[in-house]
Amino acid sequence: MTRKEFLLTVSGAAATAALSMRGARGETANPKFRRGVTLYSYQEEYYTRAMTLEDCVAEVACMGAEGVELVAEEMVPDYPNPPDRWVEHWHGLMEKYHTKPACMDTFVDVFWGGRRNMSTQEAVDTLVAQMKLANRLGFKVMRPTTGPVEDTAPAMIEKALPYAEKYDVRICPEVHAPISLTGKFIENYLEIIERTKTKHLGFNPDMGIFVKRLPRVFLDHFVRQGAQPEVVRYIATAFQDNATLDQRLAAVRKMGGNAVDQQLAFAAQGYGPVTNQPKDLLPILPYSYNIHGKFYEMTDDLEEYSIPYAEIFPVLVEGGYSGCVNSEYEGQRNTQDIIATDSCEQVRRHHVMMKRLMGEA
């Protein structure tokens, strides 16, 4: 058997993969990906006007991070058509602080608040306006949320692809909890990528899909709102047992759950599922152009309470991921009723953890 013939066999392919994996493992201390922050993390300080856009960008730079991710509808004035002077301000900030636009996050409200449904063309037009904005701001990656989290929007996305090329933006639907990495959502988009050979469609995985136990800040918040402690304990266990939503709702009803208990059963859908394994990312990493470093609570030990980052980062290295991992703090909504939010402190802890896992000094 010649070397070429060997490589064409299944065992040959496996051996080649093993070789490249070894090479990749050797780079653990020198990953190709970079640290960033989605300014979503600073939402509360921005909302209360305690921090300006410049304060947010300066804080990202202060941590030696590079990527800046922007939720357009959070911080862009006159969205989606900001004045030129604001666009200049944005580029000026990137230059001043040596940061780079990583990803722009957008929404297509396809149900118009439940009042009417958008046509596919109208949704595509919305995406096009967003891509024009991304292009003006120098974003090469855009994460549109195109409807219900678990639904793919193949018709909308395919029609938008020529514009993605035109505006040089990669459209990256978010792989967000409770999406399964081995399910239809991934399959449907992979099918479009493979069939069309497009370079402008990919994924934006959110690390909340790897939650191994529900955030305690989330559960404690529900207790304060009136959830019954035994129901909360049940939901925490049911999450780890991967009980379905129907099973959880039925069990909560049986336990005499109140309205808040029912809400908790629904809200637990925003995490995991526990069946997702970091290695399941490998098939989509070649098409992943941005990652949300989701976190809910960084402990005093500089660990995320729910998400096993130490198991995730080696997989990103193994898969050759070369985009940004942007810290995405989401715990503030669970604690703002009892403590003053300090988003910067939480994001800083997340970055110390990331530096450690990336082998940065």
Added chain:
Amino acid sequence: MFDKYMVLTRGFQNVRDNGQIVGFRMLVRITYYRGVYLPIVGGFDVKVDGESFPPDRMTFTVGGRAFTMEEMGKAEKVRWPFGEPAILTISKPGGLSPGIHEVEVTETLNPSYVPKGVFVGHTKRRITLVA
């Protein structure tokens, strides 16, 4: 989320028309992490000192333009920016008396990616009206 920030203390006052007090108003912010087009706002439930006010007695003013709740549902080009106070005006002949009032507001947002009921803000607090 942002429930505790929804209703501002400043700006709570009676509204006059031709010298007559015709209602009152308060400043409200969005209980969500982005700004939205007005149809995404499901509406407001307002109670003051236990008295409920139906949606047809409210107007919502943003960027200097006033909308009835019905008009908001069709204002697909108008945005309520993130963190920007809007004016919620409620019709009540005679208005509110000067002093401390218990103000309870529920604000509903309906983004398309989650089922209804996920982004509902609620607050109940005591605010002083002076004039």
